[in-house]
Amino acid sequence: MAAALERPPPEAAKPLLGLLVGIAQASFHGHAEVTEELLREQLYPDLAPQEFRALQAKMAGVVKSIASADMDSNQLEAFLTAQTKKPGGITGDQAAVIAKFWKNHRVKIRDSLINQSRWENTLKNINWRVDVKSQSRHMDQLNSPVAIVEMELGKNGQESEFLTLEFDEIKLNQMLKRLAEVEDSITSLTQAT
Template sequence: MAAAAERPPPEAAKPLLGLLNGIAQATYHGKAEITEELLRDQLYPETASQEFGALLGKMTGIVKSIASADMDLNQLEAFLTAQTKKPGGITTDQAAVIAKFWKNQRVKIRESLINQSKWENSLKNMSWRVDLKSQSRHIDQINNPVAIVELELGKNGQESEFLSLEFDEIKLNQMMKKLSEIDNNITSLTQAN
C-alpha cells in the first residue's frame, strides 16, 4: 500500500481527495461555509444525497480517528489496512488517497487541534539581556547588574501582550532555585513512570 500512496491519484480519486480536504477545512480550520451540500454539489453531483451522506460520514469518521490519534505513517498503514478488511470498510484505492491526504495535512491538522485546545495565552517568544543600572532612587543600586526578561504572550491570530520583568541578582538566584526544584520534580515524576 505504501507504493500506492506515492503515485498521483487517478481521476476517480480526485473527488475523494477534495472531500477529505473539505472535511479538514470544515472540521479543523473553522471554514463554516464548507457544507455537506457544497461538497456534494462540487465533488459528487451525480451521487444520491443518501449515498453521499453515508460516504461523508464514513470519511469524516476516518479523518477524525486518524487526527485524534495523530497517526504516524506506520500506524496509518495498519489502520487503513484494517479498514479495507472490515465489512463496509474502504477500498484499497480509497486507502491510498487517505494516506496521501494525511501525509500532506498531518502537520496543519495537528497545529489546528493544538490551537483549539488552548484556553489561555501561551508563550510565543522570550528574550533577555543583562543591563547595568545607571539611575536609581538609592545610590547603592547604581552600576548593579539586572536581568531584563521580556515575554510575548498570546494566541495565534490575536494581538500579543508583552510583559517585561526585571530581576536583581538576589531575585534571579531565587527564581533559578525554584526552576531547579521544578526540574527535579518533573525528572523524579517521569522516572517513576
C-alpha cells in the same frame, strides 16, 4: 497493500481527495464556510443528499481516527487495510486516496490539533539583558545590575501580549532557585513513569 496505497489516485478519485481536504478544513482548521452542502455541490453533485451524507460521515470518521492517533505510515497502512476488510468499510481505491491525503496533510492537521488543545497563551519569544542602574531614588541602588526579561505571550492567530519583568540580584537568585525546583519536580515525575 503497500503498493496499492502508494499509487496515485485515478481521475475519478479527485472528488474524494477534495472531500477529504474539505473535511480537514472544516474539522481541524476551523473553516466554517466549508459546509456539507458546499462539498456536495462542488464534488458530488449527482449523488443524493443522504448518500453523500453517509460518504462524508464515513470519511470524516476515518480521517478523525487517523488524526487522533497521529498515525505514521505503518500504522496508517494497517488501519486502512483493516478498514477495507471490514463490512461496510472503504474500498482499496479509497484507501489509496486517504493514504495520499494523509501523507500531504499530516503535519498541518497535527499542528492545528496541537494549537486547538492549548487553553492558555504560550511563550512565543523571550529576550533578556542585564542593565546597570544609573539613576535611582536610593544611592545604594546606583550601579547595581538589573536583569530585564521581555516575554511575548499569545496564541497563534491572535495578537501577542508583552510582559516585561525587572529583577535585582536577590529576586533573580530566588527565581532561579524556583526554576531549579520545578525542573527537579519534572525530572522526578518523568523518571517515575
